[in-house]
Amino acid sequence: MFVFDISNPLTLLLLLAATVLLLFLSKEINRSVVSGIVLFAYLILLIVHVAQLTTLPEEYRYMISTITRCLAIDFVFILISFFAYLWVDDVEAKAKGKKSYNNSLDWFWKKV
Numbered sequence: 001m002f003v004f005d006i007s008n009p010l011t012l013l014l015l016l017a018a019t020v021l022l023l024f025l026s027k028e029i030n031r032s033v034v035s036g037i038v039l040f041a042y043l044i045l046l047i048v049h050v051a052q053l054t055t056l057p058e059e060y061r062y063m064i065s066t067i068t069r070c071l072a073i074d075f076v077f078i079l080i081s082f083f084a085y086l087w088v089d090d091v092e093a094k095a096k097g098k099k100s101y102n103n104s105l106d107w108f109w110k111k112v
Helices: 007-029 032-054 058-096 108-112
Strands: none
Touching: 007 032, 007 058, 032 058
């Protein structure tokens, strides 16, 4: 059974680098769509890991710890990309002079 093991340090480092680069790209071009794509990709990865965990055959039970580590890392990346999406959406709204999608974290962005 193939598991996209993101708990491997090299894979984790590459995913982190790709995420940071895409988030900075979305900030530079003032398009929150790019950070939304990153968030959507991590949500898909979370769904894949949950599906693999729930449909895990008996002979692959030794992989439960690996998949649960991957799920924890998925949640961390979803949290990071969600806040980055809100941040880039706020930057895009200010640059284009329109209302942001969600201003509930406006107090936080003023301190950053």
